[in-house]
Amino acid sequence: VSERITRRELLERCAAMCGGLAIGRGPGKVAGLAVGTTAAQTTRRRTSGGTTCLEGARIRWIVGWTPGGGFDTYSRLAEPFIERALGSQIAIDNVPGAGGLVGALTLSRARADGRTLGILSGSGFLWNRNPGSSTTPDLSREFTVLARVSRRQQVIMANPATGVRGIADLIGLSRRRAIVAGITGPDSSNFATLAAVTDLLGVSAEYVAGYPGSREVILGLLRGDCDITSVDIETFGQVPDLARMNPVLQVTPERSADPRIPDVPHLAGPTGLISVQPDLFVGDVARARSLAAAIAAYLEFGRLFAGPGGMEPMLRDCLEQAMYAALTDPGFAEAARRAGRSIDIVAGAEVRRGIPAVTEAVRPIVPVAAAAARRIR
Amino acid sequence: LTPAVLSAAWEGLTLVFSWPNILYPVGGTLVAMVVALLPGLSGAALMALAIPLTFGWDPLHVMLLYGALLGGATFMGSVTAILLNIPGTAPNAATLIDGYPMAQKGMARTALAASATASALGSSFGVILLIALIPVVAPVIPKIGPAEYLLLAIWGLLAIGTIIRGSVAKGLAAAGLGLMVAFIGFDPRTADPRFTFGTLYLLDGLSVVPVFLGIFALAEVIDLSASNRVTISGKSRVEELGGSTIDGIVAVFHNGGLFLRSSAIGTVVGMIPGLGGTVAAFIAWGEAARTDRTATMGSGDIRGVIAPEAANDAKDGGSLLPTLALGIPASTGTAVLLGVMAIHGIRPGQELMNEGLSLTFALIWSLFLSNWITSAAGLSVAGPLCRLTIVRTRRLLPPILVLATLGALAYRGRISDVWVAMLFGVTGYLMKKHHWSRVAFVMALVLGSLFEQNLQLTLDLQRLGRIDFWARPSVVVLVGLIALTTFPIWLRRRRS
Numbered sequence: 001v002s003e004r005i006t007r008r009e010l011l012e013r014c015a016a017m018c019g020g021l022a023i024g025r026g027p028g029k030v031a032g033l034a035v036g037t038t039a040a041q042t043t044r045r046r047t048s049g050g051t052t053c054l055e056g057a058r059i060r061w062i063v064g065w066t067p068g069g070g071f072d073t074y075s076r077l078a079e080p081f082i083e084r085a086l087g088s089q090i091a092i093d094n095v096p097g098a099g100g101l102v103g104a105l106t107l108s109r110a111r112a113d114g115r116t117l118g119i120l121s122g123s124g125f126l127w128n129r130n131p132g133s134s135t136t137p138d139l140s141r142e143f144t145v146l147a148r149v150s151r152r153q154q155v156i157m158a159n160p161a162t163g164v165r166g167i168a169d170l171i172g173l174s175r176r177r178a179i180v181a182g183i184t185g186p187d188s189s190n191f192a193t194l195a196a197v198t199d200l201l202g203v204s205a206e207y208v209a210g211y212p213g214s215r216e217v218i219l220g221l222l223r224g225d226c227d228i229t230s231v232d233i234e235t236f237g238q239v240p241d242l243a244r245m246n247p248v249l250q251v252t253p254e255r256s257a258d259p260r261i262p263d264v265p266h267l268a269g270p271t272g273l274i275s276v277q278p279d280l281f282v283g284d285v286a287r288a289r290s291l292a293a294a295i296a297a298y299l300e301f302g303r304l305f306a307g308p309g310g311m312e313p314m315l316r317d318c319l320e321q322a323m324y325a326a327l328t329d330p331g332f333a334e335a336a337r338r339a340g341r342s343i344d345i346v347a348g349a350e351v352r353r354g355i356p357a358v359t360e361a362v363r364p365i366v367p368v369a370a371a372a373a374r375r376i377r
Numbered sequence: 378l379t380p381a382v383l384s385a386a387w388e389g390l391t392l393v394f395s396w397p398n399i400l401y402p403v404g405g406t407l408v409a410m411v412v413a414l415l416p417g418l419s420g421a422a423l424m425a426l427a428i429p430l431t432f433g434w435d436p437l438h439v440m441l442l443y444g445a446l447l448g449g450a451t452f453m454g455s456v457t458a459i460l461l462n463i464p465g466t467a468p469n470a471a472t473l474i475d476g477y478p479m480a481q482k483g484m485a486r487t488a489l490a491a492s493a494t495a496s497a498l499g500s501s502f503g504v505i506l507l508i509a510l511i512p513v514v515a516p517v518i519p520k521i522g523p524a525e526y527l528l529l530a531i532w533g534l535l536a537i538g539t540i541i542r543g544s545v546a547k548g549l550a551a552a553g554l555g556l557m558v559a560f561i562g563f564d565p566r567t568a569d570p571r572f573t574f575g576t577l578y579l580l581d582g583l584s585v586v587p588v589f590l591g592i593f594a595l596a597e598v599i600d601l602s603a604s605n606r607v608t609i610s611g612k613s614r615v616e617e618l619g620g621s622t623i624d625g626i627v628a629v630f631h632n633g634g635l636f637l638r639s640s641a642i643g644t645v646v647g648m649i650p651g652l653g654g655t656v657a658a659f660i661a662w663g664e665a666a667r668t669d670r671t672a673t674m675g676s677g678d679i680r681g682v683i684a685p686e687a688a689n690d691a692k693d694g695g696s697l698l699p700t701l702a703l704g705i706p707a708s709t710g711t712a713v714l715l716g717v718m719a720i721h722g723i724r725p726g727q728e729l730m731n732e733g734l735s736l737t738f739a740l741i742w743s744l745f746l747s748n749w750i751t752s753a754a755g756l757s758v759a760g761p762l763c764r765l766t767i768v769r770t771r772r773l774l775p776p777i778l779v780l781a782t783l784g785a786l787a788y789r790g791r792i793s794d795v796w797v798a799m800l801f802g803v804t805g806y807l808m809k810k811h812h813w814s815r816v817a818f819v820m821a822l823v824l825g826s827l828f829e830q831n832l833q834l835t836l837d838l839q840r841l842g843r844i845d846f847w848a849r850p851s852v853v854v855l856v857g858l859i860a861l862t863t864f865p866i867w868l869r870r871r872r873s
Contacts, residue, residue, distance in 0.1 A: 066709055067713045068715050073720060093789075096581065103581065105577050178841075180841050185565065187568040209567070210566040219703075225834075240725060288873070339720045340724070351684075
């Protein structure tokens, strides 16, 4: 109506948009008209703010986890904002399996035409965490990182029945018996974190591996299957009973302001335990510092929006701009806040520039995690 | 049931039935029913698709819609399962084991009515138990661990022994084949790939939906094409069809004990995170088969329809318990529900169970209402739908082929799923022709990964001294239950 188009023009638009369904008589025509009008309005709204590189395109958005989890929630929260920024339509495709690996492989093997994008656990592909598989893709070569949406902030949690309230208690307990840590598998990020932290503290750890997901690991911790595990801080908002567990250590370069973990020391950085109380850690101080920095860098890489590797620079820049515009939209920030999800946006170019340095920085974790994984295998 | 709980329940009920709130559960149910009729598309997929639609909605309307989507898809999948041997969703594969043979005997109307009735009453059982047990069971759920899951899997797997007819060797081989297929993909403990032949498709194992569509629906297409059967029921006129809607309804009450057992199994399995409707339906079917003294299960016994349908719908109520009370999803559907709740700032746990109790009840009543709407719809169309069984097979086969293929494709949008469905279509046909038990195969497939995962976890926990297997009361109860349900059958068979 606002464009003063005739009923005939509107019907033709409907036909184009609804695959000819609107052409007909009677109630069907009216229904088609209504659908067509809505579609026309939607298209106008989308194209108004869109970039031109993929305008009108249908994008397959790959999430390597089942619906309802953290990665899926970030994707669905960002979906309308990215659609608006690109002027495209996004269809989210959950391709779960192997801790996100199946989805990542699907993404890396897609055509780099911008029509297949997705979300990745960036830290998951900084090294091959699965020596049994030759298929782990390389982050810098097989993906085109377009933005970082959030970093991961993990906390080592202990079951109160163990009496562990802090790092000193954990070390004390490990002198009496091996600490039991719960993980999903040796290819998971909570395993890498736990392997590195226990190695730093000189704590002997045994692993209970094979829980189907991170919430099941938390359930195992609540039940007493294990003494400790590593959880994302934002999980506190999702699993209320976590508040009954004892937070022991923030695996972050600076202390989180989250009120649910007050007075919990953090590991890395100038104010971290590694600098303040280096005597808590075993072995060479320089090695301990580099390992602590490696864990922090590893988790900092967080959740990434990406496409397949080898994308044309013009297309990549266009997508990157659109992603950045979408993720810095105040509406997205508000939606994430309501959902209890932290965001920490970094532009794709910056992330890509940092990949070689981070890959180098996380190198100290690789032998530590591999040694721990061998014990599970 | 304190006055506060009753008051919240009443408030939730009035919220659901007030205008325009009622539109959300009714609309959601209708959409879920249509989607569930298309094989391969589950309620969880629909729930995920609907998330962007709800941005900006009032939390109450979100809960009403998702309650309906959670409950609306469970029954309709059994319609195609009974009539065409096509499981609408994975749990309906347990229904078709007896439902389709009933249709072949001209009793589709009875089977559909029994399925609808068991579904509605089963969901009501689950919801009532949910309301009654929230304060009692919520603290107990986290205590149920891998040892108990392992015993549940063993209980289900043992039922295979009772359903094997004819050659025991062939039955066990079929079950072994099912277990082998279940073990494809990453080792849950070491994350090493197994039997994947270097393919990306097999990395996470074979999904049960294309396998079910192949082994039942496509195998049936091949079998019907190869046979000279003119119609599915062998009858050509409606008057020749047996059974009635009333018979189906009455059968549920006639088998009240089985219905209650199956609903209890469904609710308990639903409460346990990670198991879901398929496991519930197959364990309930296995339990019905175990208590079958007539050896008619698997060949068109109405108890084989009642048990999985009651369990599958009862599990919805049970699955809400850990989801709402603990924030731990019990199934894919409730995982999506948790995600949506998070997006709308609704936090599970004490807050939702106290201050937000009326919102919780709005969700529960919406689920309750959607189950009754779908079942009422099922009962009303049972008569007309059973006419499909008198349509000539040469006319019916192309639509079945298209539906099953589309279902495999629609499930995840991957063409590889279609090839897998076809491969298992041929396998299923050969198994049927050479009297290898397809039911043993699918039961082993469904329970295999549950068994393996929890066997490894239990062994680890026992080795590390985290549990004392035989000192756990729940383990003793479950072992006793297994012995009580299995030993008499073994004894009876030995005597006979």
